[in-house]
Amino acid sequence: MTTTLRMTYLDALGLAQREEMARDERVIIIGEDISLYAAGGAYGNVDAKRIRSAPISENGFAGMAVGAAMTGLRPIVDLTIANFIYLAADPIINQAARLRYMTGGQFKVPVTYRASMWHNQSNAAQHSDRPYPMFMNVPGLKIVTPATPTDAKGLLKAAIRDDDPVLVFEDNDLWSVREEVPLDSEFVIPIGKAAVRCQGGDVSIISVAGCLPHALAAAKALREDGVGAEVLDLRSLLPLDYEAILNTVGKTGRVVIADYAHRTCGAAAEIAAIIAEDGFDLLKKPVRRVVTPDIPIPFSEALEKPLYPSPESIANAARSLM
Amino acid sequence: MPRNDVDAQVYLRMLKIRHFEQAVSALITEGEVAGACHSSIGQEAAIVGACMALRLDDYMSGTHRSHGHPIGKGAELNALMAEILGKATGVCRGRGGSMHLTDASVGSIGESAIVGGGIALATGAALSAQVRGTDQVSLTFFGDGAVNEGAFHESLNMASVWKLPVIFFCENNGYAAVTPATQTHGQPDVSRRAEGYGLPGVTVDGQDFDAVYSTTREAVTRARGGEGPTLIEAKTYRFDEHCVGLFINGAYRTKEEVERYKTQRDPIALFRAKLLERGKSVAELLKTEEQARELVEAAVRFAKDSPRPEPEEAFDLVHASRIPIRR
Numbered sequence: 001m002t003t004t005l006r007m008t009y010l011d012a013l014g015l016a017q018r019e020e021m022a023r024d025e026r027v028i029i030i031g032e033d034i035s036l037y038a039a040g041g042a043y044g045n046v047d048a049k050r051i052r053s054a055p056i057s058e059n060g061f062a063g064m065a066v067g068a069a070m071t072g073l074r075p076i077v078d079l080t081i082a083n084f085i086y087l088a089a090d091p092i093i094n095q096a097a098r099l100r101y102m103t104g105g106q107f108k109v110p111v112t113y114r115a116s117m118w119h120n121q122s123n124a125a126q127h128s129d130r131p132y133p134m135f136m137n138v139p140g141l142k143i144v145t146p147a148t149p150t151d152a153k154g155l156l157k158a159a160i161r162d163d164d165p166v167l168v169f170e171d172n173d174l175w176s177v178r179e180e181v182p183l184d185s186e187f188v189i190p191i192g193k194a195a196v197r198c199q200g201g202d203v204s205i206i207s208v209a210g211c212l213p214h215a216l217a218a219a220k221a222l223r224e225d226g227v228g229a230e231v232l233d234l235r236s237l238l239p240l241d242y243e244a245i246l247n248t249v250g251k252t253g254r255v256v257i258a259d260y261a262h263r264t265c266g267a268a269a270e271i272a273a274i275i276a277e278d279g280f281d282l283l284k285k286p287v288r289r290v291v292t293p294d295i296p297i298p299f300s301e302a303l304e305k306p307l308y309p310s311p312e313s314i315a316n317a318a319r320s321l322m
Numbered sequence: 323m324p325r326n327d328v329d330a331q332v333y334l335r336m337l338k339i340r341h342f343e344q345a346v347s348a349l350i351t352e353g354e355v356a357g358a359c360h361s362s363i364g365q366e367a368a369i370v371g372a373c374m375a376l377r378l379d380d381y382m383s384g385t386h387r388s389h390g391h392p393i394g395k396g397a398e399l400n401a402l403m404a405e406i407l408g409k410a411t412g413v414c415r416g417r418g419g420s421m422h423l424t425d426a427s428v429g430s431i432g433e434s435a436i437v438g439g440g441i442a443l444a445t446g447a448a449l450s451a452q453v454r455g456t457d458q459v460s461l462t463f464f465g466d467g468a469v470n471e472g473a474f475h476e477s478l479n480m481a482s483v484w485k486l487p488v489i490f491f492c493e494n495n496g497y498a499a500v501t502p503a504t505q506t507h508g509q510p511d512v513s514r515r516a517e518g519y520g521l522p523g524v525t526v527d528g529q530d531f532d533a534v535y536s537t538t539r540e541a542v543t544r545a546r547g548g549e550g551p552t553l554i555e556a557k558t559y560r561f562d563e564h565c566v567g568l569f570i571n572g573a574y575r576t577k578e579e580v581e582r583y584k585t586q587r588d589p590i591a592l593f594r595a596k597l598l599e600r601g602k603s604v605a606e607l608l609k610t611e612e613q614a615r616e617l618v619e620a621a622v623r624f625a626k627d628s629p630r631p632e633p634e635e636a637f638d639l640v641h642a643s644r645i646p647i648r649r
Contacts, residue, residue, distance in 0.1 A: 028453055049453050055483065060442050060476025067446025070431050071381060072454055075446075091473075094436045095443060104415030105639040106426040140640055163642035192645065239645040274648075 004180035012149040012181045013114075013170065016156040017076065018044040019185045024074060027160060030054050030061050031078030031114075062088030062113065066095045066165075069111040074160060082115040082169065083129045096165035097140030111166075112159045117210065118172040119260065122304060125296035130209065130261040132169045136237050136270060142166040142191055143238040145209035149179045151235055154189030162191060171210030192236045194244035200228030203318045204248040207233050208259035208267045215258050217311035222318055229318060237267055245271060246279050253284035254321040258309045263291045285321040290314050329597055330610060332374055332531055336366040336590050337614035339390045342399060345618050346389065346406060346420075347566050354407055354626070359420045362390030364561035365493055367589030369394040371534025371556070372461060372491050375542045381429050381447040381460035383440030386421040387493075387560075388433030391463055395428040399621035409628035416631045417639070437498075438464060438471030441490065445477040448488035448545075459487040459545040461538075467498025469512050478519040478553065487545035489538065490516075490553040493528065495560045500574040516553035528556030529589045532596070559583040 007015070021027050021043050028050040029043060035053035037043070043051055054061045058079060065075040079085050085092070096109050119128045132143055142164050146152040152170065159166035197212065198219050207215035212233050219229035232248045234241065249255055255275060257268040268289040275287055290309040298304050343361040350359060362369060365387075373394035376382065384391035392402060397413075405412030406420045413425050421435040431447055434440040444462030451458040468474055469492060481488050492512050496503055503510055516523025522544075526537045534556055541552035561584055563570060597607060637647055 026454075052449070052484070055476075055479060057476035057480060059472050060445075060480055063439070063442025063473060064446030064449055064477070064480065067381075067383070067431060067443035067448075067460075068450040068453075069446075070443070071447045071450040073450045090436065091439070091442060095432070095434070095439060099432055100641070101639050102414060102418045102422050103424045103426065103432065104413065104417050106414070106424065107431065108642060142641070242646060242648075 003184065004182050006178055007149060007181050008175060009149040009152045009177050010175040012153040013156055014042055015181070016153045017042070020157055020160045021046050021050065023185065025050070026072060026074045027076065028052060028068070028073055029076045029078060030065055032056055032080060034078065058084050058087035059090060063091030063095060065111045066091055066099065066109055069109045070099065070107045074110045076112045076114060076160060079113055079115045081127050082117045082131050083126055085113065085115045085131050088113070092135070092141070092165065092167070093138050097138050100164070101140060108163045109165050110163045112168060113165070114168045114170065116170045116172050117260070119297060120173060120305065120308065122299055122301055124299040128297035130169070132167070132209070132237055133261050133266045135167055136267060140165070141238055142236070143169065144191055144236045145169045146235065147171065147174065147207065147210055147212035147233055149177060149181050151189055153181055154187055155191065155235065158188040158191050161188065166191065169209060173210050177213070189235070192239040192241060194232055194234045194236070194241035196244070196248070197231040197233050198229070200230040200252070202228040202252055203230070203254040203256065203321055204252045205229055205231045205314060205318065206245065206248070206255060206257045206271055207231055208237070208257070208261070210260055211258040211309055214309055214311045214314055218314035218318065221311060221315045225319070227318065227322060240270070240274070242274060245274060246282070249275055249279040249282045253282055254318070255283070255287045256290060256314060256317045256321070257287065258290045258314050260292055260308060262294050263289065264294050266291055288317040288321060290317050328374065329600065329602070332370055333593060333597060333607070333610050334614055335370045335373070335394055335396070336531070336593060337611060338399065338617060339366045339369065339393045340590055341614050341618040342389055342393060342403070342621070345403070345622050349407070349622070350566055355420070356408060357419050359406070359566045360387040360564065361560070361562040361566050362387055364583060364589070365390060365495060365528065365558045367531040367593060368493050368528035368534055368556040368558045369463070371531045372463070372538045374535055375538035376429070376459070376461055379429060380458050381431050381444060381451070382463070383431050383444040384433040384463040385437070385440060385465060385468070386433070386435040387465070388421055388423040391433060392423050392425040392428055392430050395430065397425040397428045399617055400624040401425070403621040403625040404628045407625045407628070408630065409625055410631040411624070411628040415635070438468040438473040440464060441468065441477045442473045445481050445486060445488050448481065448486040449484065451487055452484070457546050459489065459542055461489040461491055463491050463493055465498065466492060466494040466496065466503045466507070466512060469515060470506060478516065478521065478551070481551040482519045482521045485548060485550035487548070488551045489541045489545060490551060491538070492553070492555045493558050494555050495558050497564070497575065499564045500570055502574060511555070513553055513555040521551050521553060523553040523555070525555045525557065528558030529587045529592060531589065531593045559587060
């Protein structure tokens, strides 16, 4: 019996969505151009009422999903390109994240917002953001950032089943990455648990979202230099796995944080702050961030490509700590 | 419900709102209330007229001017008043306050202090009812200021496209905080905006309970029957300032205008006169008036006697289960 199947990150997301729509009739999907994907079988054979191809009204349908979630459904809102989440930010922040709390627990808001982060593809500054750090500042949300096909399936399913609003930030760079993915329809990955992707005793590379392949390539290069790098893939940004972060710092005493988001108040900044507050005595060297500089993402390949963390820049940062 | 019983219930609910708001104002003067309070006095017929057309299990969302909506839909007063005083027994356990009196037991899904925020929520609840195949409808209260928010336009359009069972109910009191609608609305007739999205729009006298009730009932019937949404504009008036105790330096409306509404267009006085015309006795009305007063007095006592929440409780209810929150 086949228990896994080799598939892409993108296929794994689709599989997660089909499985959850088949499993639970409260799951609906709302987004733009959805009818086209539905015709291609993207959501399986479900009642057409559950597939809502919406007008271009991100603010409106992101808010409607909150009301639907409060009254018995489990909507998936497909925001497509991550920059569009800014149009939906008000209902996500002011309503979805707040209403369990503000109503004294009278309601839950089980809604999933999917956003795909595009970069390195000459789409310029309105299609190339990694907006998750802004939402890490919003109490009441959960945030996951799958970096492998298996995690894409397991974390999206966990998000859909979760009783809180969950933002799923997917990485377009990873869409075509393939691996064996569990076919078990009950396979879910718990939100809030990081994963050690390779062990090492000399330096920790803490990887945020789509930086994982670069972090692993950097670790490989470092191993060839005789440096043991441990790669910690955070997988969730809210809640953050404090224990896993401090564990790896305790093991190596040297930390590089790799994150595609901009430098200021990025995910890496919060992780560095946690280490500074609670892991300072464990450090042998200052924490290094390998992140995207604080400039809008330019169109020209020649301008865009050098901005992002790369295996080389991550490995070089690690070497500077040895 | 027979006409006579409906009338008694309507009169009681309108009076409960009026006395509740007066009690809140008194508590503000006593220094018992923290934060801003927005009074619904003057708008009782619009609120109760809309709510009486709904079933208990129909959904409702509202605004920062939130006290009247749950009372109009039949909520108990004690937990509402306790919420305004920030008590542990408050309907939102002290986490919402005056602008957010959300009582799920009467179908409320939220009172939003983000102007227009409740519109999309209620439209989503209507979508939910449609997907789940129930015959519930959803009504959203919003002010004239909210019709200039994108959420209003996006929600009307989607509700129309998908024939959602939702009633968009505008309490048009003529002023968004202290700015007259005449200065901010390219099309001052709110109900005419419906035309742009292919749904019916109706304007009704919001000081006249009967007019609001029959108009809303028609919209509810349409919605329940799968015929889609309606936009209702109830022309009403708020007797108090935007916010109780707010001192406005400079006139944005005349004293004469306010006096005219208070003396000639008070929705409760207008309804009382109708009840007498319909044969209710003064004694019956006095009994209802006394009942409303007693219920509000009891709610004030309950709220004052209730304990404040423990500071540690602030960390509860952020998520479905507690996640590590650093301090």
